[in-house]
Amino acid sequence: MSRHMFGLSAADLAMEKVGDEVRLRAAAIGTVWDALVGGNQITDLTDLAGTPITQITADAEAAVGFYGPDGASTVYVDFGYSRRFLMMAVDLGNQIDGVTLNKLDLTGGTMLGPITTSGLPSAPGHAASKAYVDGEVTNGDTATLTSATNYAASQTALKVAKAGDTMTGPLTLPSNPTSALHAATKQYVDALTGGGAVTSVNSQTGAVNLTAANVGALPSTGGTVSGNLSVTGNLSVTGVGRTLFARKTSDQSVTSSTTLVNDSQLLLPVVASATYTLFLLCVFSGGTTGDIKFDWTVPSGTVLRWSDQTGSSGLHSDVDTYSAPGGSGQVAFQIWATVVTSSTAGNVQFRWAQSASDTTATIVRANSHLRLERVA
Structure with a gap:
């Protein structure tokens, strides 16, 4: 006071x-x-x-x-x-004024700190302490929560799951289907089949087990096409008949070095126990001193037998040389080869370098390409 x-x-x-x-x-x-x-x-x-x-x-x-x-x-x-x-x-x-400062008006307001009650509430309008609420939620409301959970489960059992389910009664649709994936109504199917039940499919009656042959289709596991085959999209083949292609999208240079290096883009994967035909178009330029030499690396046990447009031939480890034109001119050479893999898969890699060290760069040019086609 x-x-x-x-x-x-x-x-x-x-x-x-x-x-x-x-x-x-x-x-x-x-x-x-x-x-x-x-x-x-x-x-x-x-x-x-x-x-x-x-x-x-x-x-x-x-x-x-x-x-x-x-x-x-x-x-x-x-x-x-x-x-x-x-x-x-x-x-x-x-x-x-001092007494009323930081006091809450009877009509309501916002507290700036917690209210500590003297005990648990005993009347509906009493403020509830945290201990009371925690106890009621943990204990007293368990039965209510369980009841709500059971009710939700019982209602869920009466619904059709989006992932797929079995209905116990008919499904009535609002109208005939208008999209390929819409469910069809009975009246829509009846109209397409003349209104009667289907009695046979390609002379099969009873429990009909349709195969690709029954409907004149090609099985997904393989088959023979007797007529022309027209493919409007890309054709993807993983076995015999598969063609692999690598195109060089940018120039690559080697200067003052005779050490063979991997071409950064002219390489392709091969599988074990397979046979491929190979074609290489190598466009290059360089000084008349440096020229270009090349060989190949292949998976263990693989035989690569090559030949070029001049009639020269060799295995993957045999190094061959071509003369550069000098100046800014570009020339090309072509390689054909047969590649037979053993039990090891891996990459067929084109390697090249200068035949003689030269400060004028030897350059393998963009749009050179390598192609493999599996034939066995």
Whole structure:
């Protein structure tokens, strides 16, 4: 608690009545009481500077001001007249503002911190503590949660799963199908079949087991086409008849080096125990000193027998050389080969370098290409 200030307002003046006049009494001395009549004199007072006093003294202009005892907001002042006068603390407004600051209005608002309750709620409108809610959710609401779960499960059992399911009754559609993947209605099927039930398929009756041969189709496992085969999209073959192709999309250079290097793009994979035909078109340029030489790397056990347009022939490890044209000119050579793999799969890799070290770069040009076709 704290002392409240009294006086200093326009009405808080020491006065006396002289005849019909009311006169100010400068330096008047008064006492302070806790009741209008009788009661106890209050001596626990201080002046405005905080100095303890037992009586109050008006200033030169008859104004009265002092601090009362702790907590007192109403006192009665006696200046020796025939009655005492009521004085109320003048700083109650500030005190009230201080009291209401950071308080929540009864009409509602937002708390800035947690509310700690004195115990568990016992009436519907009581605030619930965390312990109460945790206990109810863990224990009391288990039955309700179980009931809701069981209800959801029972309803799910009556629905058709999107992943596929078996219906126990007919499915009625709103109309005939308009898209290839729409489910068809009975009336749509009946209209296409003349309204009657299908009695046979390609002379088969009863439980009909249709195969590709029954409908004149080619089985997915293989077969023979007796007429022309027209393919409008890309043809993908994984066995005999598969063609592999690698095209060089950018130039590659070797300067001042006779060490054979892998061509960055002219290589193709081969499978084990297979036979391929190979074709290489190598477009290159370079100085007349450097020229170009080449060989091949293949999987272990593979035999690669090659020949070129000049009639030269060799195995994959045999190095052959071609003359470069010099200047900015470009020339090409062609290689044909048979590739027979053993038990190891891997890559058929074209390698090349300068035949003699030359500061003029030997360049294998873009659009050179390598092709393999599996024939066995």
